[in-house]
Amino acid sequence: MPNDADSEKHQRIIDAAVRVFARKGYYSSRVADIAKESGVAVGTIYLYFKTKEEILVTLFHEKMAGFVASLGGVLSQEPDPPAKLRRLVRRHFEVLESDPELAEVIQVELRQGNKFFRGASAREVGSYFDLIGSVLSEGVESGDFRKDLPIKVATKVLFGAMDQMTTSWVLGQRTYKLRDTADAVADVFLAGIARA
Amino acid sequence: MPNDADSEKHQRIIDAAVRVFARKGYYSSRVADIAKESGVAVGTIYLYFKTKEEILVTLFHEKMAGFVASLGGVLSQEPDPPAKLRRLVRRHFEVLESDPELAEVIQVELRQGNKFFRGASAREVGSYFDLIGSVLSEGVESGDFRKDLPIKVATKVLFGAMDQMTTSWVLGQRTYKLRDTADAVADVFLAGIARA
């Protein structure tokens, strides 16, 4: 009953769930599949999670929180807002590229049934939006970004851009390096597409 | 009776399915719900669709095809690529704003289980991507857009931006006019966020 044991089973179940959801999707995944994948009995899962949906929600909370946290940390190392922004895009891609199953779940499966932005994940997504927004605000204040920048819109544009890049990469069987596209995405976002 | 009646039932079922899927999500929607919503008997649905999934696929094919078609038509009226691009963004928002239930389905529900970009919808989404890409290419050739523009990346960035704008609008209970954000999105995409 030490927390360690608890955490260990909990973690094994979450990790198994990521793999299973990535493979078959949430609704087509069976609790029995997760049990088999995690090497515990079906009943054991219900010692750690009240329902199947709670697995999904918990999985998302934890993974998304880790994702956002790992993004936030590195930005302070960068000297100015444009550099932070480039770093954020690269980091976004690196994290998802390093865990393709998580990427699959986040990009494709977790959008099901309003469960992604709505509901369970709202807080984490919100704090990621806040993170992006704060970089943009800082840039406006520093004079690196234009004064009339509509920060909320720009936040969504950037997030949507990164998200779509990742989705395409996931659906395209990951045949190229996602992080290699980071500069191009940042360029478009920073400088636009129009001729200078 | 013949095609007229056929089309009418078919349409009623599709339209009912859009409403039901928007309300409860695909997996949580019952065929019986669609029957009740469309005012036909359960068995009647199976005269027009082989399975519940076929309703989803057909719905998406038809709606997405209509969506893409209605976007393509207006672009030729615009004088230059930047204008076309602005028009495309505005049109994207207008179409989805005019049919909020369809927007809900496309933005939230149809992403389930790999069914959106993968599989059934690949063709329609692909032709939308082609449409965006052709506007960008044209702009590069005309000199309106920069020569070194990475067209594929930019296409995904723009699509992702519009998509995220719509998702946020849908999830935010549609408390503002989506089309009013079109210029801001286009501005960011065309000119970037950096100070001129």
Added chain:
Amino acid sequence: MPNDADSEKHQRIIDAAVRVFARKGYYSSRVADIAKESGVAVGTIYLYFKTKEEILVTLFHEKMAGFVASLGGVLSQEPDPPAKLRRLVRRHFEVLESDPELAEVIQVELRQGNKFFRGASAREVGSYFDLIGSVLSEGVESGDFRKDLPIKVATKVLFGAMDQMTTSWVLGQRTYKLRDTADAVADVFLAGIARA
């Protein structure tokens, strides 16, 4: 509305039902299959038969009655009970051999759900049993058959023997001539298997 037209549709439906039942079995046959096979609309079938089961019952009544009738007719031409008995066996086989689909239905399909000897067909089967029994009685009286012959048992033995011969023939894909076995069957029944 003349009886002729009625009879013609009625007959087409019955004949189609024989083929469909022979092919797929009663429970696996759809009323729509019979409609298609007979070239009439589904609704038309219900102008001639109240239910699907009534088709089966009617089919059986008519076919079995015809079968028994066609057997009875020829026996009077034979000179003595042993000859009649041989003729009966041969005739039994000939009739079923000449209409393999009817044979399939009678041997395999019509036994379903107690519908063969029990219920609908009881009368016809009973009169066939009576026919066999009368040949046996006649033979006892004429001295051709033994005095202590248990007629009811012998009737069932003969019927069962012919029935099983036909079933084996049907299930064995009809790779030989059923009628060619008639003499052997009659020999066994008449003389037994023990060394003379």
Added chain:
Amino acid sequence: MPNDADSEKHQRIIDAAVRVFARKGYYSSRVADIAKESGVAVGTIYLYFKTKEEILVTLFHEKMAGFVASLGGVLSQEPDPPAKLRRLVRRHFEVLESDPELAEVIQVELRQGNKFFRGASAREVGSYFDLIGSVLSEGVESGDFRKDLPIKVATKVLFGAMDQMTTSWVLGQRTYKLRDTADAVADVFLAGIARA
């Protein structure tokens, strides 16, 4: 729990299925009926059998195998082929008489949809035919039965005779002792019906 419990549930379901099928027929029996009759939940049935049809097939395999085995055992105790044959007939009747519901299922229900001699039961029926055939062969060799006996035909005749006796007994509400007819059947088969 292990095999004991497994076998016990398996057996309870099979036995319940025999009763339910005997009562209502295979196609008219509901899986829920079998569940109620066996005192287990519907889902439990599907832990032991993949489909409703598998219940029927398994039931038949097991019962028929037991039937054939219990017939074979006693024959070696008999001194000569005619005695063996009489014993076989008596045993056939005794076994089915001792389990009327099984008899009902075998005689009436299991003939449905080609499922009896064809398909699943072919092996067991075949080995019963072999058993009968071997007694007949032995009798020909020993000189008890006539040299020119057509063994295959005689096998079917005997099986058909016993089968029909049982069917009549089942359908006749079992108002008499089936085994009391064994000698008469054996007499007819051994000595024929013709006057000695």
Added chain:
DNA sequence: CATGAATGAGCCTTCATTCAT
């Protein structure tokens, strides 16, 4: 804590029957 056999509510789909044309 761990197990996995047992449960039974729930849903997709089929198809005999009806009835408006």
Added chain:
DNA sequence: GATGAATGAAGGCTCATTCAT
């Protein structure tokens, strides 16, 4: 009489959840 689109009751099967061991 003829049609076949429409109906909706019914049933096989699944699977999240429970609980006795």
